[in-house]
Amino acid sequence: xxxxxxxxxxxxxxxxxxxxxxxxxxxxxxxxxxxxxxxxxxxxxxxxxxxxxxxxxxxxxxxxxxxxxxxxxxxxxxxxxxxxxxxxxxxxxxxxxxxxxxxxxxxxxxxxxxxxxxxxxxxxxxxxxxxxxxxxxxxxxxxxxxxxxxxxxxxxxxxxxxxxxxxxxxxxxxxxxxxxxxxxxxxxxxxxxxxxxxxxxxxxxxxxxxxxxxxxxxxxxxxxxxxxxxxxxxxxxxxxxxxxxxxxxxxxxxxxxxxxxxxxxxxxxxxxxxxxxxxxxxxxxxxxxxxxxxxxxxxxxxxxxxxxxxxxxxxxxxxxxxxx
Amino acid sequence: xxxxxxxxxxxxxxxxxxxxxxxxxxxxxxxxxxxxxxxxxxxxxxxxxxxxxxxxxxxxxxxxxxxxxxxxxxxxxxxxxxxxxxxxxxxxxxxxxxxxxxxxxxxxxxxxxxxxxxxxxxxxx
Numbered sequence: 064x065x066x067x068x069x070x071x072x073x074x075x076x077x078x079x080x081x082x083x084x085x086x087x088x089x090x091x092x093x094x095x096x097x098x099x100x101x102x103x104x105x106x107x108x109x110x111x112x113x114x115x116x117x118x119x120x121x122x123x124x125x126x127x128x129x130x131x132x133x134x135x136x137x138x139x140x141x142x143x144x145x146x147x148x149x150x151x152x153x154x155x156x157x158x159x160x161x162x163x164x165x166x167x168x169x170x171x172x173x174x175x176x177x178x179x180x181x182x183x184x185x186x187x188x189x190x191x192x193x194x195x196x197x198x199x200x201x202x203x204x205x206x207x208x209x210x211x212x213x214x215x216x217x218x219x220x221x222x223x224x225x226x227x228x229x230x231x232x233x234x235x236x237x238x239x240x241x242x243x244x245x246x247x248x249x250x251x252x253x254x255x256x257x258x259x260x261x262x263x264x265x266x267x268x269x270x271x272x273x274x275x276x277x278x279x280x281x282x283x284x285x286x287x288x289x290x291x292x293x294x295x296x297x298x299x300x301x302x303x304x305x306x307x308x309x310x311x312x313x314x315x316x317x318x319x320x321x322x323x324x325x326x327x328x329x330x331x332x333x334x335x336x337x338x339x340x341x342x343x344x345x346x347x348x349x350x351x352x353x354x355x356x357x358x359x360x361x362x363x364x365x366x367x368x369x370x371x372x373x374x375x376x377x378x379x380x381x382x383x384x385x386x387x
Numbered sequence: 388x389x390x391x392x393x394x395x396x397x398x399x400x401x402x403x404x405x406x407x408x409x410x411x412x413x414x415x416x417x418x419x420x421x422x423x424x425x426x427x428x429x430x431x432x433x434x435x436x437x438x439x440x441x442x443x444x445x446x447x448x449x450x451x452x453x454x455x456x457x458x459x460x461x462x463x464x465x466x467x468x469x470x471x472x473x474x475x476x477x478x479x480x481x482x483x484x485x486x487x488x489x490x491x492x493x494x495x496x497x498x499x500x501x502x503x504x505x506x507x508x509x510x511x512x
Contacts, residue, residue, distance in 0.1 A: 082448040084475040089426045089444045109443060117445030 064091065067110065073118040075125045180342040181245060181380040184214070184355065186334060188373045195334040198327040200362060200370070204338070207358055210351035211340035215242035218321060218336055219311055222293035227279035235317035236310060245341050246310070252276075253287045253302030256320040260301075263324030269298035272316040273306040293317070311337065331369035339380065352377045401487040404457065405495055410442060410450045415459065415481055415489040422463040424476035425451070451479065459485035 067090050071083050090110065097106045137144035185193040186200060196204070201216050208214070216239045224231050240261045249255055250270055260268050269291060271279070280286035290297045298319065309315050327333070342351055355375035363370040407415075417423060417431040429442045442450075454460045463478040481489070 078448075078452065082452065085425050085477060086444040086448055088473050088475040089429065089447070092426045113443040113445040117443075117449050121449060 064094075070110065070114045073114050075118075075121050077125070078121050178247070178380065182211075182340055182342060182348065182351065182377050183380055184338045184340055185376040186359075186373055187376045192376050196336045196338050197331045197334045197369070198323050198336060199329075199331045199366075201336050201338060202323075202328060203362060204355075204358065207361075208340075208351075208354060210343055210346045210354045212343045213241055213245050214338060214340040215239040215245055216321060216336040216338050217242055217311060220319065222317065223295075224279070224291065224293060224317075226292050233275065233316045234312075234314040235319065236315060237319045237321040239321045242339065245339055248305065248308055250302030251305040252284060253300070255302065256318075260320035261322055263322045263327075265320070265322060267293075267296055267298040268301045268320055269293065270302040270304060270318045271300060272304055272308065275316045276303045293319070331366055348377065348379065399458075399484070401484070401491040404459070404488045405492055407488065407492045408450065409440075410446050411454060411459070412489065412492055413440065413442070414447070414450055414454065415485055415492075418460060418479060418481040418485075419489070422465070422478040422480040424478050426476070428479075454485070455479075457484075458482055459488055 071079050097103045186196050205214050218237045220237055221234050224233055240256050240258050243255050259265055286300050289300055355377055359374045413432045414428055417428045425447055433441050460479045460481055463480045
């Protein structure tokens, strides 16, 4: 009997509460009259099919009744109904907008191979977990840390563009050589920055976003080698990035070579570089964090005035990471 | 059958319910001569059809639920003395509307049979 009661749970609760006991009484009568293995088995088969055959339509009826009731209620108060629809639409719209942002910023992995190995690294003085890195500390990280097979810095910039249609203010970044390979992207036209471009005093070069290239040069491949004036300084166009590449955020449209010289390396309190790196194969995030902590302890001993009590923060890139 | 119309109008016509589902018609026939509880209806239908139609519990109570909503039957208040009865049982009886619907269904089927006979579909004897 308990098995039959369990089967009745497949019916909607309202139906079960109304007729469950009577159905149990009917089942008991039928069970009493069934004798022998075959009759009892046949009864159970009948009961099983009976429950399946009727429970599903009853659930559907229940849903349909709810829908009809809702429809009638809304039709009786059209203003209220309209308000409900508008509020629901606004809610869904806001939810979609927030999710789209969250999806891009927090959930969706970076669209290149090995994106899960890319990390961001910050200095972490007391009270701060994410502080930009000073060029001297960055240089020391590059030369000592072994958890990463590549590390590169960048610096957010903006510039006035003149001479290519209307003057406009555009956002971009100065990229250290090797940064684009860490992201797993390369110019669709022209070339990436070389070590030579990153030497202080080297001719100014620039890589354009696909959109800026189309906008300013009509998508002409002969734009390579021509110059563009950024903040009154001539820059030679050496490349064009693929469509959709945006860095360091969605506004990024141009990239110059990050040039660091002796003056930049002279001050460990001048924190302005953002750093990304790629984990070596076989190195976990925790291992990289442990090594960075060890390196920062060494730097604190070597340069106590600037690095005392500092540690480092290492986080995976998806999130506020570079994206394209 | 415009059941929705039948349920929302104040006085539904018997014809609104036609054609009747087979189980519904049998239940109405079973209650034609008095009140019965669920299992008694199953037994009565089975006996009247020589075992050809054995209503399952699901079919019976789903039909009863719908017939109560449509006003074709009501739950009877009178019941046998408790010593002779299972208290879980409920007894049902047919309403005047239920009788009208059963008559209308009978007329519909008779007419159908006449059409069938006129078409030469006479049962072999």
